[in-house]
Amino acid sequence: MSLELAPVNKSSLSKQVADQLQEAILEGFLKADDRLPTEDELAKRFQVSRPTIREALKRLAAKNLIRSRRGPTGGTFVNHLGADELSDQLATAATLFVSMNDISVDEISSTRLQLESLCCNLACDHRSEDDLNKLREELKIQLDESTSAEEFCASDVRFHRAIADASNNKMLSFVMYTLIEALQPVANMITYRFRQRDIITEQHRQLLNAIERQDSISARETLCEQVDYLNQLQKEAQANHQRR
């Protein structure tokens, strides 16, 4: 009869090391821009080989928690993560979630409408001149005929992000970024295939105008209009796809 005293950790060494380091970062023992020990040093301390340490570090790098540079002043450093740095992870997570759980476009766009309405309400109250300038800048890009399709899509994303940021609620911005990214594939497809840029741009102009005037009711109306419009186009596109 064995007492099974050993509480052996079942997961791989590289995962254990990664978890410990992540804990240290989350608990604040390792702060932003702190330099970790060299890989050799870590290998000694954790009593594992360097490849194992490297696998652990790559796990953290995949989460954007650390960055590495070569050379004497190089090494591995803790990242400082803002909404921007986290957005790509959120984007892939959201994209995967949407594609693997067959989320309907309706679900996404209705959720987005609700949340973006919230953002607009707050934006009308709290928008700074800075926020308005960002929106104006993007609108200018979108009005420009010479703007390429790719640039237009990118500007579209930045425009909606700027609305979220204008809410002056960082947590809400963070959440909103996820939704914007999740819907973007659809929006891009529409922009590429139908090129109805002028309609979208006009809606953006009205949105900016409403936020300038702090007219949250009109802002919401415009939002509804845009979401409806995108939904309609999306359904047409789907119908076209079926017909083939």
Next chain:
Amino acid sequence: MSLELAPVNKSSLSKQVADQLQEAILEGFLKADDRLPTEDELAKRFQVSRPTIREALKRLAAKNLIRSRRGPTGGTFVNHLGADELSDQLATAATLFVSMNDISVDEISSTRLQLESLCCNLACDHRSEDDLNKLREELKIQLDESTSAEEFCASDVRFHRAIADASNNKMLSFVMYTLIEALQPVANMITYRFRQRDIITEQHRQLLNAIERQDSISARETLCEQVDYLNQLQKEAQANHQRR
């Protein structure tokens, strides 16, 4: 004068490989539960060494995109990701975001209040008997005096998740999970230090009741009450901390 024709990829090999594999998963070339080639095979195909392949795979493993098993029928497989599987990543992302951008508790809880109100509205309209049963089950756990503090906190999380799920909007649920996780550290601290379980539980009872009766107005009132209550406790806790 060199023409610099070579568009050399600046990032590391392991990152390039990881990106390519991730692309394949996101684009649907690799579906859930598909088995990837063995590490040796991948090394041959990508013309890199096995450690490099492994570093790439660990990057994807950190994102929960793949899992690995040893043995003849083992290998590396594509994960199917639901809201649950993604929640821990969201949790760490949200936790980091909150801690590294000094997000105020007000921002989090006001955002949560708005979103959870939304969930409640939808839940009142669309809740199934299944949803109600989940809520009842958690309430029962919370009413039980013998439930430990840890179990109570876990049940609290599940209760609010169940509300999100009852909205019948998966995208909204997904977003809501993030917020619940982000606020949880605060909620836990309160529960541990003040142990006002009965008040929280009573609020949950009222919430469940309102959703049962499809009374969205009363549901919202109870939500406000709970968020206010948590905010107040949080401020008291902070004041106590200052005084020392």
Next chain:
DNA sequence: ATTTTATATTTGTAAGACAAATTAACTTAT
């Protein structure tokens, strides 16, 4: 027929070497 044993496959870990990048210190020429 059932259990045991061997065996093959695949991921996990280790050790050592060299390459590449990058900075610091040093040397040399002006």
Next chain:
DNA sequence: ATAAGTTAATTTGTCTTACAAATATAAAAT
């Protein structure tokens, strides 16, 4: 003395080889 170029040292990036551990399959023994 100053400036530029050179060398050396440090650290991550990659490769090679080898072995360990887990696990399913097939063969062999009971």
